[in-house]
Amino acid sequence: MKLYSGIVVAAIASISIMIVSTPNVYAEGKSLFASNGCEGCHGHEGAGSVGPRLAGQQEKYLIAQFKLIRDDERTTGLSGMMAPAVKNVSDEDISSMAAYLSGL
Ligand code: HEC
Numbered sequence: 001m002k003l004y005s006g007i008v009v010a011a012i013a014s015i016s017i018m019i020v021s022t023p024n025v026y027a028e029g030k031s032l033f034a035s036n037g038c039e040g041c042h043g044h045e046g047a048g049s050v051g052p053r054l055a056g057q058q059e060k061y062l063i064a065q066f067k068l069i070r071d072d073e074r075t076t077g078l079s080g081m082m083a084p085a086v087k088n089v090s091d092e093d094i095s096s097m098a099a100y101l102s103g104l
């Protein structure tokens with residue numbers, strides 16, 4: 001019985017974390033997008049400027065392309081312009097930003 005109530009508590013706790021974390025990731029992604037200087041090239045809310053539009057793109061696509069550019073594996077077009085500016089952006093941070101951008 002004790003084990004059972006422990007499982008119920010754990011289940012409730014993880015559901016609440018899931019509910020709470022979605023808007024948090026979005027808000028965090030939004031602030032990271034500004035603080036990392038992405039807006040300077042990709043425009044306000046990723047609408048596009050020197051760099052392409054990112055708003056509304058597939059989350060997985062954004063993460064994959066971001067990592068390729070950051071890690072110098074995608075060097076086409078103007079990728080070389082972005083790479084040095086994003087070298088210190090972590091995988092965790094790009095995940096938050098991609099969640100934010102894909103939801104726009
Ligand atoms: C110095 C300007 C600059 C900065 C700063 C910059 N980018 Fe970029 N970004 C670009 C350019 C230019 C491209 C297009 C590269 C090409 O021509 O292939 C690009 C491409 C991308 C792509 C791929 C888009 C696609 O459609 O394939 C993603 C994702 C991306 N940037 C995300 C980011 C994020 C997130 C940040 C902030 C951490 C950032 N960029 C900062 C200029 C920049």
